[in-house]
Amino acid sequence: MTPIKTGLSALAALICMAGCRPKPIDITVAQQSPDMAISSMAYDAHTVFISAGYTISSFTNLLDTARRNNPAGKGNMVDSGLVILSAPGRPADTLQPVSPGLYGRRDLELQDGTEYTLLVQDRKRGKTATAATRFYQMPVVDTLVPVVLKKPSDTVVKVHITIRQVQAGNYFLVHYTTSAGRRPGMSPYSMDPSVLQSYSPKNVELLDDRMAAGGVISRDIILNARATDTLYIQCSRIGEHYARYLEAYKRMGDLINQFTGEPIHLPTNISAGFGYFSLSLPVRHTYLLKHY
Amino acid sequence: MKVTIILSLLLLTTATTATAQDTTAAVKTGQIHEVVVSGAARRLKEQVASTQMGRTDLPVQLLLKVPAIGGERDIIKALQLTPGIKRGTEGGIGMYVRGGGNDENLILLDGATVYNAGHLLGFFSVFNAASLKDVQLYKAAFPAQYGGRLSSVMDVRTKDGSLQDYKADGSIGLIASSMSVQGPILRNKLSFALSARRTYIDQVLHYVPYNFYDVNAKLTCAPTPHDRISLSTYKGDDVLKMATLTRDTGTGIVRQFRTGMKLGNATASLIWKHTPEGARYSTDICVHYSGFRYQIAGSLGSNALYMRSAIRDLGVRGDYKYLGHERHKLAAGFSLIHHYFNPNIVQTQGRPEQEFAPSGGRNYYSTEAGLYVNDDYKLNDRWQLAGGLRISGDAVAQAFYWNPEPRMGLRYLVNERSSVKASYARMAQYMHLVSSSSIALPTDLWYPATATIRPGLSDQVSAGYYYNIPALHIGISAEAYYKWLHNLVEYREGAQLILNDDYEKELVHGRGRTYGLELFVSKTSGRFTGWLGYSLSFAQRQFDSLNNGERYFSRYDRRHDFSFVGAFDVTPAWTVSTAVLYATGSPFTGQTGQYLVPNPGFTNVEVLPVYTSRNAIRMSASFRIDLDVQYKFRLTEKLRGDVHVGIYNLLNRTQPGRVERTWDEGSGTYKYQQKGLFGAIPSLSVHFDL
Numbered sequence: 001m002t003p004i005k006t007g008l009s010a011l012a013a014l015i016c017m018a019g020c021r022p023k024p025i026d027i028t029v030a031q032q033s034p035d036m037a038i039s040s041m042a043y044d045a046h047t048v049f050i051s052a053g054y055t056i057s058s059f060t061n062l063l064d065t066a067r068r069n070n071p072a073g074k075g076n077m078v079d080s081g082l083v084i085l086s087a088p089g090r091p092a093d094t095l096q097p098v099s100p101g102l103y104g105r106r107d108l109e110l111q112d113g114t115e116y117t118l119l120v121q122d123r124k125r126g127k128t129a130t131a132a133t134r135f136y137q138m139p140v141v142d143t144l145v146p147v148v149l150k151k152p153s154d155t156v157v158k159v160h161i162t163i164r165q166v167q168a169g170n171y172f173l174v175h176y177t178t179s180a181g182r183r184p185g186m187s188p189y190s191m192d193p194s195v196l197q198s199y200s201p202k203n204v205e206l207l208d209d210r211m212a213a214g215g216v217i218s219r220d221i222i223l224n225a226r227a228t229d230t231l232y233i234q235c236s237r238i239g240e241h242y243a244r245y246l247e248a249y250k251r252m253g254d255l256i257n258q259f260t261g262e263p264i265h266l267p268t269n270i271s272a273g274f275g276y277f278s279l280s281l282p283v284r285h286t287y288l289l290k291h292y
Numbered sequence: 293m294k295v296t297i298i299l300s301l302l303l304l305t306t307a308t309t310a311t312a313q314d315t316t317a318a319v320k321t322g323q324i325h326e327v328v329v330s331g332a333a334r335r336l337k338e339q340v341a342s343t344q345m346g347r348t349d350l351p352v353q354l355l356l357k358v359p360a361i362g363g364e365r366d367i368i369k370a371l372q373l374t375p376g377i378k379r380g381t382e383g384g385i386g387m388y389v390r391g392g393g394n395d396e397n398l399i400l401l402d403g404a405t406v407y408n409a410g411h412l413l414g415f416f417s418v419f420n421a422a423s424l425k426d427v428q429l430y431k432a433a434f435p436a437q438y439g440g441r442l443s444s445v446m447d448v449r450t451k452d453g454s455l456q457d458y459k460a461d462g463s464i465g466l467i468a469s470s471m472s473v474q475g476p477i478l479r480n481k482l483s484f485a486l487s488a489r490r491t492y493i494d495q496v497l498h499y500v501p502y503n504f505y506d507v508n509a510k511l512t513c514a515p516t517p518h519d520r521i522s523l524s525t526y527k528g529d530d531v532l533k534m535a536t537l538t539r540d541t542g543t544g545i546v547r548q549f550r551t552g553m554k555l556g557n558a559t560a561s562l563i564w565k566h567t568p569e570g571a572r573y574s575t576d577i578c579v580h581y582s583g584f585r586y587q588i589a590g591s592l593g594s595n596a597l598y599m600r601s602a603i604r605d606l607g608v609r610g611d612y613k614y615l616g617h618e619r620h621k622l623a624a625g626f627s628l629i630h631h632y633f634n635p636n637i638v639q640t641q642g643r644p645e646q647e648f649a650p651s652g653g654r655n656y657y658s659t660e661a662g663l664y665v666n667d668d669y670k671l672n673d674r675w676q677l678a679g680g681l682r683i684s685g686d687a688v689a690q691a692f693y694w695n696p697e698p699r700m701g702l703r704y705l706v707n708e709r710s711s712v713k714a715s716y717a718r719m720a721q722y723m724h725l726v727s728s729s730s731i732a733l734p735t736d737l738w739y740p741a742t743a744t745i746r747p748g749l750s751d752q753v754s755a756g757y758y759y760n761i762p763a764l765h766i767g768i769s770a771e772a773y774y775k776w777l778h779n780l781v782e783y784r785e786g787a788q789l790i791l792n793d794d795y796e797k798e799l800v801h802g803r804g805r806t807y808g809l810e811l812f813v814s815k816t817s818g819r820f821t822g823w824l825g826y827s828l829s830f831a832q833r834q835f836d837s838l839n840n841g842e843r844y845f846s847r848y849d850r851r852h853d854f855s856f857v858g859a860f861d862v863t864p865a866w867t868v869s870t871a872v873l874y875a876t877g878s879p880f881t882g883q884t885g886q887y888l889v890p891n892p893g894f895t896n897v898e899v900l901p902v903y904t905s906r907n908a909i910r911m912s913a914s915f916r917i918d919l920d921v922q923y924k925f926r927l928t929e930k931l932r933g934d935v936h937v938g939i940y941n942l943l944n945r946t947q948p949g950r951v952e953r954t955w956d957e958g959s960g961t962y963k964y965q966q967k968g969l970f971g972a973i974p975s976l977s978v979h980f981d982l
Contacts, residue, residue, distance in 0.1 A: 024965035037887035055885040175893035251786025
């Protein structure tokens with residue numbers, strides 16, 4: 001380094017050191033009162049699970065599992081709820097509590113294309129939420145196989161999917177879970193919430209009839225997975241509004257949006273609440289990727 | 293403290309050297325003062341007597357006295373301190389004029405459009421202070437010769453080279469240094485002016501792999517006393533280049549990681565001004581070129597990704613002014629610009645090939661044309677009416693748009709020192725800036741109006757009162773305005789713009805309205821110069837598919853904005869300048885809750901946020917004081933100079949720019965905190981003239 005450079009360097013360093021950052025200023029962001037947050041799953045044509053909880057303050061630390069009133073725990077679930085599923089011309093079915101905030105029933109007769117209405121009433125807090133959705137049977141999935149491309153410097157995991165009998169206005173959800181992305185040996189509700197991140201990439205892919213040729217969708221989907229993972233993948237037909245919800249949900253996980261974009265407001269079909277009520281029967285497969 | 297001592301020593305040394313030269317410097321200063329006074333008198337007279345309103349017409353010398361962050365003098369940052377212009381990100385050059393967007397400003401450099409006016413993510417403007425002659429900013433009542441943007445026109449002119457003498461000047465600062473030379477090639481016939489600026493932190497600190505530079509060059513020819521021809525060019529780039537070795541934690545393989553970015557503007561304009569003997573009319577012909585492009589390249593081992601985007605313009609403009617009639621000042625002209633857009637060319641190799649299909653990008657061509665006529669008609673001694681019409685059009689693939697853009701201004705002269713004015717102007721904009729961010733990212737792209745993306749329109753009415761005090765060189769104005777914005781473009785929530793060659797799906801149309809009141813007091817001559825500005829403003833947007841279709845405040849809607857800029861010549865050698873700013877906080881979308889739900893596959897649970905409606909909460913107000921002390925000295929008969937010692941954000945106060953959720957140990961909960969980008973930043977720079 002020449003003396004000039006050394007001098008300039010020292011001066012720049014001194015000025016950088018002198019440039020101090022001021023203290024941040026606190027700001028009050030009023031938190032909203034708790035509203036219900038609901039989601040649903042059709043395990044098969046006879047079994048439905050509904051989860052019902054409450055929104056909580058964003059000041060709350062979800063990592064604090066040591067506290068008696070763990071925010072992720074019982075206190076913020078609808079644990080004394082009346083959960084009813086009904087369809088026109090059919091007697092209403094009441095779902096039974098399975099665990100705090102989770103309700104289910106295994107003797108239903110879900111009919112393809114029928115609109116179902118959900119009523120969740122919290123008898124303790126006196127709050128009620130309703131939603132309606134259509135039930136969709138399994139899509140006709142011909143192929144759903146993983147492809148592992150091993151290269152000297154990298155490995156790409158893809159899944160090849162072929163869906164037949166695609167009609168105008170059809171939407172499909174492909175959702176996958178990997179063993180690396182999920183804590184092994186733990187049920188979802190007992191897990192440490194430290195892994196809960198709304199901003200992590202969403203393992204969701206959306207397909208629709210515009211991707212079809214001759215009524216067939218044939219796609220390769222790149223997965224966020226390792227060659228040694230166990231892959232659990234589901235494909236289901238969904239309604240258009242739920243597809244819009246999932247589209248926004250997926251964008252929420254895009255890294256660039258976290259830093260540069262406006263926050264994403266998720267749409268909902270829950271009256272007086274958040275989340276989404278949807279009933280679709282998925283095609284499910286599990287793969288050990290090391291065999292591919 | 294150490295820095296203060298060092299800077300004091302530097303000043304003391306320079307002061308000692310310069311003491312003997314003070315008398316000559318004072319004489320020189322006096323000569324310059326006369327010129328400034330006549331310019332100031334002309335400005336004051338025009339402010340009251342002309343039909344033009346909504347114009348910020350401050351001398352470049354005054355704008356460059358405004359204390360600058362890092363000592364890097366910047367006309368855009370100075371203009372941000374005048375009423376009606378809101379700042380964006382702290383320290384950035386974003387301009388939000390009368391509630392408009394940052395892409396609604398037409399920035400012209402010697403007649404050629406500048407598409408990206410920023411260096412270093414928009415923290416410094418591309419205008420090298422050493423090359424500037426004049427800048428005019430129009431916020432309303434746009435002269436009919438201008439068109440193409442909704443909210444403002446900033447017309448920047450560079451210095452012509454002297455036809456008689458050779459001159460040189462330069463500056464050495466902490467961020468960049470610049471040099472400019474000018475002089476005759478053929479005395480009284482042909483001259484040149486050349487200015488160059490470059491950052492050198494990459495040369496000093498080798499671990500900073502970034503630099504920017506710009507070069508302005510101008511040839512001016514006066515073949516006859518009635519003709520003046522100039523060729524002006526600008527070229528500037530931001531360059532980031534780095535390479536490191538990385539070891540994969542899983543495989544242990546060592547691979548080279550390379551990344552690079554280059555973005556920049558290039559402009560050129562050839563202008564011929566002809567004023568015949570008697571000067572009853574004058575003509576201007578300008579042929580201009582503008583180009584902006586960015587390239588981003590990254591590679592890790594055999595995996596590589598390369599992106600490039602570009603926009604280029606070639607245009608011609610002609611203006612005719614007839615001044616031969618006592619009551620009429622007629623002007624007419626045309627403009628024709630051919631635009632070429634080539635956003636998002638993507639080339640990939642290795643794994644990125646799987647995720648991003650190589651794309652040649654989509655090419656878009658459009659031709660924008662405008663014809664205008666304007667008459668400034670003196671009805672009687674008190675009333676003057678300016679009526680104009682610009683007809684603009686844009687031809688793109690599968691679409692043709694045209695818009696009549698009427699312009700009107702009315703002035704009533706109360707007396708020689710005061711007047712009342714009113715105006716109306718419509719503007720059309722045939723291109724939009726595609727950006728997902730409030731900061732200037734290199735990936736921000738210009739995108740043309742298409743068959744589905746309609747051109748934007750604005751209608752603005754304004755009224756004002758103007759008063760001047762010639763003896764004190766003081767001008768006072770109060771302007772009120774109301775602006776309607778139509779066919780505005782916004783991005784869907786979570787719009788994915790990077791590596792997306794089909795933006796149209798991400799864009800939505802809406803409208804806006806802005807209104808406010810601006811007060812401005814300026815003093816452009818004398819020992820004390822500066823201005824005092826205040827604006828009360830409201831800026832709202834409404835989009836059917838955003839915020840449930842409800843109206844919301846725009847990102848930089850600030851209710852009250854106050855600024856004071858003052859420069860005082862304490863002695864002929866010493867000048868102290870300061871800027872004091874206060875602004876209501878800008879609105880943001882806050883998180884008001886969260887909830888736990890199973891993911892769509894019911895295989896896990898996750899937390900999802902609940903937000904307020906768009907921009908429903910407001911950050912705290914910002915208050916800042918900047919200070920600059922200038923010492924002028926003379927080293928030899930010809931070599932003069934000045935040293936600036938300044939401090940940005942003297943009080944070291946946070947300028948709220950973003951809100952973050954942070955953990956509060958005391959309460960055991962999270963809380964929200966507003967953070968700014970910079971604290972107090974001292975600066976030192978040296979300028980010299982030869």
